[in-house]
Amino acid sequence: MKSKVILTAFLSVSLLACAQETPKVKHKKKNIPTKTTAQKVKFANAIDPICEMKTEDDMIDTLVYKGKTYGFCSSYCKDEFKKNPEKYVQK
Numbered sequence: 001m002k003s004k005v006i007l008t009a010f011l012s013v014s015l016l017a018c019a020q021e022t023p024k025v026k027h028k029k030k031n032i033p034t035k036t037t038a039q040k041v042k043f044a045n046a047i048d049p050i051c052e053m054k055t056e057d058d059m060i061d062t063l064v065y066k067g068k069t070y071g072f073c074s075s076y077c078k079d080e081f082k083k084n085p086e087k088y089v090q091k
Helices: 002-021 075-083 085-089
Strands: 061-065 068-072
Touching: 061 075, 068 075, 075 085
Parallel strands: none
Antiparallel strands: 061 068
């Protein structure tokens, strides 16, 4: 009888300890493509002038320089371009 009480107490403590270790994080819903009214942009550059990655129609990091829109793979590349755009436009 004593061992049943001890076993029950041990299991109760174990379950409570495990329950407290579970992270309480709300996960975002899965990204589901939605229809957008955004237009695809035609970039003046076929490749990112900084890292030489191919540009895509839906790139987020863009910059207009001398009336032309340039696409970049990251904000880092965009910032580097801003420092000396003439250097990269003549490539």
